[in-house]
Amino acid sequence: MPRFAANLTMLYNEVDFLDRFAAASAAGFKGVEYLFPYDYEPAQLAEMLERHNLTQVLHNLPAGDWAAGERGIACHPDRMGEFQNGVGKAIEYATALSCPQVNCLAGIAPEGVSSEEQEATLVTNLKFAAEHLGAAGVRLIVEPINTIDIPGFALNYPEQVRDLIERVGSDNLFLQHDLYHMQIMQGDLARNIERNMDIIRHIQIADNPGRHEPGTGEINYAYLFGYLDEIGYDGWVGCEYVPAATTDEGMGWVKAYL
Template identity: 35%
Template sequence: MSFRYSAHIGYLFGEMPLQARVDAAARNGFSAVEHPSPYAILAETMRDLLASAGVAYTQFGLRSGNAEAGEKGIGIFADRREEFKRSVAEAIAYARTIGVDKLHAMAGVLPEAQRLPGHWDCYVENLRFAAREAGQHGISIIIEAMSAQAVPDYYIDTPDRAVEAIEATGAPNIGLLLDIFHTASTGLDIEQIIRRHSSRILHVHIADAPGRHEPGSGQIDFDRVEAVLEEVGYGGLLGCEYSPADNTEAGLGWLQAKLA
């Protein structure tokens, strides 16, 4: 099969304003776009941008705290439960307007020495809440592991740990956002991880390693990655969450070759 690709417009087309990136993605052969925090653009405006460009919006995140302060999620913090619940309602409303069926619930950043069992319990409880609310609208919750090399002290640092959280919730509409770059950066065997968690994978992110640039710039064999994903029955999009080595469009030769 030929996979379709989603442009992560937080990384790609950064040479232009956010609103213009939707059309740029469509012009360059992407079937969809994604961005963890689209809230600066009104949902109705985003819906119109997507319709005009003829692309879908793949997934985005619940509000994840103060990015400038290094926050990447609030799900593990008991004193922010109400903030988390408000973010769920806001995200569902936005998702319904633009037709998104996957929402990313980030856990948070916390040094190992400060972690307590209560942080895990809080995250699982919050995930159950998010899944229950989202499920009423046909929306799934996704969890992504982020490598310590790229996001130091992120609470969920391996796909195994992410799946442990998924299973702890017992919710049918929670799945894995498998990031190939983070998996490789952690030193894990990509093929083994795909096969081990194939039934849980709802979305996939790609970037080469080392460097986190375009596929083909590093050491990951993406032809093999795609072959294994096809073997296990993954039929979703591949989200391109990489940092262009230079101008985004100048580095899209790999995509043109895939689409040829």
């Protein structure tokens, strides 16, 4: 049975962020993830995890000015120093929170920069991040994102991540496979998972259209969860969706799994 982690950026927005740990634990979740921990002291977050018997399974590298619309800076040649400083901050938090992996958002392709220079920058930054995170015992994963929600995002397909893994040449670089994004970009989700199982280390879910909880759209998640069991996936499944109503009202789908 898959292990489900509540994404505290998306779920339980009915309460303040630090109160979402208690809400997730009360619902039966054993793991949590969220986009960014950096607005809080590591000790605050570690206390929430310990108090509510939760495992931190993922957070992202710093990704630029999120409020201004930035969605990562790893492909920006003029932001390499900022990216590398962000790796150090991510290591600090991952270590304090016993978080085993960190996700890198490649970013929206910068205007006026050739695709070759963007790719070279991304390779250089991923080499740096994979090496330094690996030395700290933290896995680096990279996520393709659909072109509808984030037009211009630099990575859209798992094949691109596979190519990056080969070019970076590190044994500490893997794929975060978000089934919502992949349904939009490619579909054929079971075969897509099978093709990429050797590099998948984290899965995220939401239904389509709407990015709401499983059961609200076109994806047959009951089948896919069974398929993940069948092929032996032992990682976490992050619930990164926008509740159609309140978080608790949309939890019927997961009760059989927690």
